[in-house]
Amino acid sequence: xxxxxxxxxxxxxxxxxxxxxxxxxxxxxxxxxxxxxxxxxxxxxxxxxxxxxxxxxxxxxxxxxxxxxxxxxxxxxxxxxxxxxxxxxxxxxxxxxxxxxxxxxxxxxxxxxxxxxxxxxxxxxxxxxxxxxxxxxxxxxxxxxxxxxxxxxxxxxxxxxxxxxxxxxxxxxxxxxxxxxxxxxxxxxxxxxxxxxxxxxxxxxxxxxxxxxxxxxxxxxxxxxxxxxxxxxxxxxxxxxxxxxxxxxxxxxxxxxxxxxxxxxxxxxxxxxxxxxxxxxxxxxxxxxxxxxxxxxxxxxxxxxx
Amino acid sequence: xxxxxxxxxxxxxxxxxxxxxxxxxxxxxxxxxxxxxxxxxxxxxxxxxxxxxxxxxxxxxxxxxxxxxxxxxxxxxxxxxxxxxxxxxxxxxxxxxxxxxxxxxxxxxxxxxxxxxxxxxxxxxxxxxxxxxxxxxxxxxxxxxxxxxxxxxxxxxxxxxxxxxxxxxxxxxxxxxxxxxxxxxxxxxxxxxxxxxxxxxxxxxxxxxxxxxxxxxxxxxxxxxxxxxxxxxxxxxxxxxxxxxxxxxxxxxxxxxxxxxxxxxxxxxxxxxxxxxxxxxxxxxxxxxxxxxxxxxxxxxxxxxxxxxxxxxxxxxxxxxxxxxxxxxxx
Numbered sequence: 115x116x117x118x119x120x121x122x123x124x125x126x127x128x129x130x131x132x133x134x135x136x137x138x139x140x141x142x143x144x145x146x147x148x149x150x151x152x153x154x155x156x157x158x159x160x161x162x163x164x165x166x167x168x169x170x171x172x173x174x175x176x177x178x179x180x181x182x183x184x185x186x187x188x189x190x191x192x193x194x195x196x197x198x199x200x201x202x203x204x205x206x207x208x209x210x211x212x213x214x215x216x217x218x219x220x221x222x223x224x225x226x227x228x229x230x231x232x233x234x235x236x237x238x239x240x241x242x243x244x245x246x247x248x249x250x251x252x253x254x255x256x257x258x259x260x261x262x263x264x265x266x267x268x269x270x271x272x273x274x275x276x277x278x279x280x281x282x283x284x285x286x287x288x289x290x291x292x293x294x295x296x297x298x299x300x301x302x303x304x305x306x307x308x309x310x311x312x313x314x315x316x317x318x319x320x321x322x323x324x325x326x327x328x329x330x331x332x333x334x335x336x337x338x339x340x341x342x343x344x345x346x347x348x349x350x351x352x353x354x355x356x357x358x359x360x361x362x363x364x365x366x367x368x369x370x371x372x373x374x375x376x377x378x379x380x381x382x383x384x385x386x387x388x389x390x391x392x393x394x395x396x397x398x399x400x401x402x403x404x405x406x407x408x409x410x411x412x413x414x415x416x417x418x419x420x
Numbered sequence: 421x422x423x424x425x426x427x428x429x430x431x432x433x434x435x436x437x438x439x440x441x442x443x444x445x446x447x448x449x450x451x452x453x454x455x456x457x458x459x460x461x462x463x464x465x466x467x468x469x470x471x472x473x474x475x476x477x478x479x480x481x482x483x484x485x486x487x488x489x490x491x492x493x494x495x496x497x498x499x500x501x502x503x504x505x506x507x508x509x510x511x512x513x514x515x516x517x518x519x520x521x522x523x524x525x526x527x528x529x530x531x532x533x534x535x536x537x538x539x540x541x542x543x544x545x546x547x548x549x550x551x552x553x554x555x556x557x558x559x560x561x562x563x564x565x566x567x568x569x570x571x572x573x574x575x576x577x578x579x580x581x582x583x584x585x586x587x588x589x590x591x592x593x594x595x596x597x598x599x600x601x602x603x604x605x606x607x608x609x610x611x612x613x614x615x616x617x618x619x620x621x622x623x624x625x626x627x628x629x630x631x632x633x634x635x636x637x638x639x640x641x642x643x644x645x646x647x648x649x650x651x652x653x654x655x656x657x658x659x660x661x662x663x664x665x666x667x668x669x670x671x672x673x674x675x676x677x678x679x680x681x682x683x684x685x686x687x688x689x690x691x692x693x694x695x696x697x698x699x700x701x702x703x704x705x706x707x708x709x710x711x712x713x714x715x716x717x718x719x720x721x722x723x724x725x726x727x728x729x730x731x732x733x734x735x736x737x738x739x740x741x742x743x744x745x746x747x748x749x750x751x
Contacts, residue, residue: 122654126551130558133548134565140622141568143591144580160591206476211459215466221473222457228484230736231729234683234705238712238721239487239494250486293483298476306457313461323463352573354687359713370575374691377579386583393576400571408564415570415627416634 148172148390155387171391178388179372180364181395188351188368194288196346199297200339207301208327212313228295234355241359244286247278282363291356297342304338305331341414344407348400369396491729494722513723522699523707523724530703533613534681537620541677542670544621545628550658552629553636563633570626574684578691581619605693609700612693616701619688624680628673635669636662672742679735683728704728 146161149168154161176182210222233240243249255264280286308331316326357368367375373396376389404411463469495513497506517523552562569577584592587604596603605612639662647657663670686705689695695702695710702710708728712721 119654123554126554127558129547129551130555130562130566133544133551134562136622137565137568140577140580140584140592143584147583155589158594160594202475202479205472209469209472211457212462213466213469214458214462214464215469218458218469221477225476225480228480230733231484231488232679232683232732234686234728236484236487236491236725236729237709238718238725239491240483242490243483243487247482250482289479290483293479295476295480302457305459308459310459310461313459317461317463323465323468326463348571352575352687354573354575354690355709358690359709370573370687373573373579374575374687377582377691384586384589386586386589389579390583393579397572397576400573401568404567404571405564408567411567411570412630412634415630 144390144393147386148388148394150387152383152385152387156384167387168391168394171387172395175376175388175392176395179375179392181369181372181392183365184367184369184372187366188370190284191287191357191368192347192350194284195291195350196343198288198292199294199346200342202292203295203297204301204332204335204339206298207305208331210298211302211305212323212326212331225295225298228293229299233290233294237355237359240290244280244290244360247280282361282366286360287357287366287368291350291353297346300342301335301338304335308334337410337413341410344403344410345414348403348411351400372396488729491722491725494718495726498719509719513719514727517720517723517727522702525699526702526704526707529613529701530682530705533617533620533685533703534678537617537624537681538674538677540617541621541624541628542673545625545632545673546670548625548629549632549636550662552633554654566629567626569623570630572623574623574687575691577619577623578688581615581622581688582692585615585618605697607697609697612697612701615692616685616689619692620681620685623688624677627680628677631669631673632666635666639665668742672739675735675739675742679732679739682731682735704731 143160145168146164147155148171149164149166150161151165151167151170154165206225210218210225254260280289312330313326316330321329352370353368354370354374357371358374361367361371373389373392376385376392378384378386378389496508496510498509498512548566552559552566555562584590585603585605587593587597587606593603602608603611605615643661643665644657647661652660682703683705685703686709689701689703689706693701695706704724705728708721708724711717711724
């Protein structure tokens with residue numbers, strides 16, 4: 115810095131050490147608790163050093179809620195949301211910033227208004243929409259008379275065919291979370307900074323929009339895509355409310371739900387050692403991402419906050 | 421990290437500094453409003469454009485517009501428990517909602533909780549960011565550690581805090597008991613509320629921290645040096661140079677914290693207290709879930725959804741304004 119002031123530097127280190135301790139101590143305590151057996155956990159002077167049962171507790175917890183299945187679910191859902199959201203919003207942002215077409219601004223606003231409502235504010239109606247995805251289409255066909263027409267002509271009832279229930283399915287867990295414009299907004303902001311000359315040059319070389327997108331825009335966006343993927347991965351791995359509402363079948367739950375299932379309730383035996391051991395492997399994938407991809411994480415966070 | 425707001429800066433025109441109002445004026449006069457945000461070099465292929473835009477629009481239609489419309493329409497009707505008849509009741513659901521003491525309690529609880537949580541989070545994050553900005557050795561390690569909770573699922577941190585503060589087995593609770601405090605979040609409402617605030621601060625601190633560190637890094641060194649030459653000590657420089665320059669980030673984070681406190685604490689509350697004891701930690705979002713999914717009171721729950729949506733819209737507008745103001749000082 116500009117001048118030396120040892121007291122202030124010492125104070126700063128003190129602050130940072132306290133901050134790091136506040137972060138680490140609860141984590142360490144949970145690790146210690148996860149390594150104790152059930153009897154030792156109940157005895158009051160809480161040990162400062164971990165016991166030897168961590169692996170055993172992890173195995174017990176893993177088997178109790180069938181985490182093998184939940185891990186597969188979590189991976190499918192998270193990867194689905196991340197790739198789906200990035201693909202859909204990358205293309206939409208490209209169209210919004212690089213195409214002139216009728217009602218462009220209408221489309222723009224239709225997309226960006228959805229930034230306004232977080233999923234927490236509309237859980238119940240979205241739940242209904244998922245439980246009956248075909249509902250609006252049926253309604254449309256009924257009002258326009260198409261279903262009557264088809265039924266009298268072919269004897270085929272459209273109502274039956276359009277009874278899609280997405281509860282307990284992967285699309286139900288993935289699609290509603292793709293429906294947010296934040297990523298579109300982010301990519302649009304980025305596209306606005308790409309020099310116009312690139313597009314002009316591409317057009318001079320007779321490249322169509324698809325080729326321009328594939329050969330120029332996509333390579334330029336890789337760092338943004340990586341940063342966003344990191345953020346989305348963490349956020350969606352940790353997602354709780356949506357899978358909670360959405361899965362009645364234990365086979366379709368995600369790991370985060372499995373963990374909440376292991377939290378001992380008031381009238382259950384307080385097997386906190388199991389839930390702490392489970393917390394460890396539930397936190398592991400995003401923690402690894404934060405530790406090893408920190409550069410992408412910070413730039414992604416600061417960018418997507420906009 | 422300096423990229424924090426480069427995109428908007430470049431768009432707002434570094435090379436020729438024409439006032440933005442001029443453009444808006446011109447646009448309004450010539451009615452060329454549809455070219456806003458359109459690249460100067462662009463394609464005019466409406467067919468491809470619509471096809472490419474279709475996935476996003478369809479997803480939004482099915483999972484955003486139709487649900488939002490349904491919530492709005494449900495909020496004004498009364499449905500019998502079997503879903504057979506519906507009757508238009510106007511603002512009745514809202515009247516009932518605002519008259520209900522539980523809802524009022526929940527609303528004021530959310531407000532107080534959100535406010536307390538934001539203030540604590542922001543001031544701790546500012547202190548830590550200030551310290552991080554000053555130290556040289558070990559900076560990356562401290563940053564890495566403080567950032568760690570960002571990776572941790574709210575459910576996981578809820579579980580951890582529920583354990584360490586558990587009145588029977590938790591080490592922190594035991595420590596409080598030894599100090600002579602009758603700590604028990606399962607029975608005492610205030611303890612439960614404190615627990616939720618502590619866990620929320622712990623979980624959200626890293627977010628504010630990383631933004632403030634990025635903002636402080638973007639403060640021009642030359643300004644700091646000039647202030648130092650004028651005899652301002654580090655703490656004074658923080659308040660007179662750094663703080664005014666990072667004020668937009670502060671404002672932005674304040675809004676983000678309010679959004680977090682109002683909407684994103686569901687998982688924490690559900691794992692730690694389930695809204696209890698005696699509904700003392702049942703915030704607005706938790707109550708929507710309880711009334712809609714547990715009690716199945718659809719009319720009231722839809723009205724609550726609409727209230728939440730209104731709050732969300734207000735906050736989003738505020739957030740947009742905050743982003744606009746988050747200017748870059750040309751570093």
